[in-house]
Amino acid sequence: MGNILREKELYIALSDLFIDNEVNYKNIASVAKLFPVEHVKNVLFNYVAPACYYNTTTPVPPICYFFDADELMHDINKIKKDENSFFGRMKMYFFSKYLQLKFNHEWKTLKNLL
Numbered sequence: 311m312g313n314i315l316r317e318k319e320l321y322i323a324l325s326d327l328f329i330d331n332e333v334n335y336k337n338i339a340s341v342a343k344l345f346p347v348e349h350v351k352n353v354l355f356n357y358v359a360p361a362c363y364y365n366t367t368t369p370v371p372p373i374c375y376f377f378d379a380d381e382l383m384h385d386i387n388k389i390k391k392d393e394n395s396f397f398g399r400m401k402m403y404f405f406s407k408y409l410q411l412k413f414n415h416e417w418k419t420l421k422n423l424l
Contacts, residue, residue, distance in 0.1 A: 317353075318379070320345060321386055324354050325377040327416050328362035339423035347424050354417065356402065359409040361385035 323341035392398035
C-alpha cells in the first residue's frame with residue numbers, strides 16, 4: 311500500500327510541471343528522487359503528461375496552482391485502462407513520443423535535479 315501512495319505522490323508532483331504558474335522544480339525533484347530516473351521519465355510521459363498537457367495548450371489555462379488529485383488519478387487510471395488494447399497502446403506510444411518532444415526542456419530541467 312505504501313508503494314501505491316508513493317506512486318500517487320509522484321503523479322501529483324509531476325503534474326506541477328503543467329500548471330499555469332512558476333514551476334517549482336526543486337519540490338518536484340524532492341519527490342521524484344525516491345524513484346529511478348527512467349521510471350520518472352516513463353510515468354511523466356506515459357501517464358502524467360497525457361493527463362495534464364491540455365493545461366499548457368490554451369490561452370487561459372484552467373489550472374493555475376495544482377491539479378485535483380482525485381481527477382488526476384481518475385485520468386491516469388483511464389490511460390492505464392486504455393493500454394489494455396493494441397490500438398490504445400499504439401495511440402499512447404505515439405502520443406508519448408510527441409509529448410517527449412514538446413516537453414523536452416521541462417524534462418531536462420527536472421532530470422538535472424535528480
